[in-house]
Amino acid sequence: MSYTYADLAQRVREVAPLTHCLTNSVVPEITANVLLAVGASPAMVNHPEESRIFAGIADALLINVGNITDPDVAAMRAAIEGAQKAGTPWVLDPVAVGGLPVRTEFARSLVSGAYPPAAIRGNASEILGLAGHSGRGRGVDSGDSADDALEAARELASRTGAIVAISGPTDIIVSEHTTTHVRGGHELMPQVIGTGCSLGAVVASYLGVHSDDLALRHAAVVAAHAHCAGAGTRAGADPQVKGPGTFAPVWLDCLVHGPESVEACTIAEGAHD
Amino acid sequence: MSYTYADLAQRVREVAPLTHCLTNSVVPEITANVLLAVGASPAMVNHPEESRIFAGIADALLINVGNITDPDVAAMRAAIEGAQKAGTPWVLDPVAVGGLPVRTEFARSLVSGAYPPAAIRGNASEILGLAGHSGRGRGVDSGDSADDALEAARELASRTGAIVAISGPTDIIVSEHTTTHVRGGHELMPQVIGTGCSLGAVVASYLGVHSDDLALRHAAVVAAHAHCAGAGTRAGADPQVKGPGTFAPVWLDCLVHGPESVEACTIAEGAHD
């Protein structure tokens, strides 16, 4: 390709994509701080009337179904309608889908809807659950390995045109003809709430800047994962970090350095076998 | 007893109890981070339909009435019904009860309901307010001393079978025949929002693992308090800590070390006089 992943990270900071986040009640603050750190501009707009308008103004939209309530569903549906009208790309984070009925039905309806997501990001159990397989997740933790979910991810990618990212110790990013592995991160990352949810928002920001064709979108999703994971790798090596509490602020500091973070990961690319 | 408090802390990390938190809008992020730090698995599920199901899957449930709204009340009632059906133990945190009418009526109805909490954790004014006495609280701060609330706590414990914990510079844990004092913590802890609310969630996690009999449940509530307070004692002694902002991440780091935290407290036990 004619650009490096580090170039994509650099471009996000230059453009500062306005990223509309409809996310769960636990993580809005860290999500906003992560977006600011990567150079994006976060906004959360939950009133259905405003959400519809704002999704048309924004460069990208995140729909995270963790802890949804009925008013959230209304705000999300309105936002997706606004996004469709304006062509705004959006990302689905299917938190705990497969395990709980309201969000499972809702997330599946979005995926088969008139304007499916440009990308889907979840752990293995969530990707299995979204695809209609029964995963082993319990709560928000995955009971399945990323490899278990690979076929489901390929099926989702093929059916919807979305890029599907399976988060885990190694992240796997799948689109119709390509599978990429991103190795990086740090064992403290899952001990900080919102590192996964804010990754979904970062994916949206990257797609808000890089959306020309499927190959570029795939690369953008890979770069977003490498950006967050590589910042984790670098933060984990900082001598100030003694545990999850001191890890979180150093990780945010590292996110500011997108190209360096991307380059801290091992990225293995390849077409499908 | 045949186990130490440090053993109980260790066991929480081994089991990683899935802890369903219905808490107020200010503290979900720190609550989740505290639960992760002590080795539990947090989840917040607020849709009434999902909340009912999830309380049956989870190992423990927290109901924190700080800043409740009508939809929260519905989610909480549904969760308690689900918990009752499955026998899931739950903890009530009666934030500002006694001072504000909606939460006071709601919290009192839960305590006299069909499935009362396994534990109640609040400051002195809140325990007095929950028991029907008029405390001197204003907002979320206690205007009363822990000793003032001791009789009210004993009455609540006797009436409901719950273990009642009064938070303060010295925490007092009361069950029908036992009163235990936990001395520890640090003066910066009340300067960090959510240290008290997340203690309620930690109590729930401990009860999700240790629930065989009243003596074990009492010990679990004591250990949860010692875990959080002792981590505060240890964090406050760290030379990196210069104020409440730098205290919070170091406290989270210290929470990872449960047995060491528990042992940093002075625990004075005894049957009622």
Place this chain on the structure above:
Amino acid sequence: MSYTYADLAQRVREVAPLTHCLTNSVVPEITANVLLAVGASPAMVNHPEESRIFAGIADALLINVGNITDPDVAAMRAAIEGAQKAGTPWVLDPVAVGGLPVRTEFARSLVSGAYPPAAIRGNASEILGLAGHSGRGRGVDSGDSADDALEAARELASRTGAIVAISGPTDIIVSEHTTTHVRGGHELMPQVIGTGCSLGAVVASYLGVHSDDLALRHAAVVAAHAHCAGAGTRAGADPQVKGPGTFAPVWLDCLVHGPESVEACTIAEGAHD
């Protein structure tokens, strides 16, 4: 004047004003931590029935319309009615007003209502939007400079009696006959979500203590701005700070030292030209 700005900061800590915050879903935790750090007592009470009562008990009220939903509007209207009855001063933070219709109509209705705010704090685009001019804001960022909004601020101040603060690299505080410039802060402050929103809460706390006459209220709003900005200046000079993640906790630590923070700013006063 017979008091210094540092005196006003000191007095806030002595009184610990109970500050009722109805704020957006992204920033309640940092808002509460900031209020605790400056010596105030935060509380968030969103149930309309309780909100009305609590606004009468509290020393000050913050209304932040970022991310409002219909239930928030109900809670805010009830709180302002309670504040009016008790004479509690309140602050309006018109987040993204001018750009989104529901909050714009709501915020304008409050400003022309029966009990207008004692102070208004926003960025230049928001002040322009609130005054009915079309600003260049997109999302929550200002597309206008503070000087652009000066006339709109004077018009609002004159029409409502409120003190109007325009946030920016230099903050401008305007009341009917006085304009004050506060220079301080740090370039990392806008990279931490909630530094602006929590400033609105600090302004409310200061007004909860200092409300005798317009000159004192003006000085209180100036001191609140200098307190937050000066803590930013001091935090930014700390060698531990390497980016927005490590800035945030050090900033909270610095906020504990109100008089020193105030004195780290340059404050230029003057009557209107």
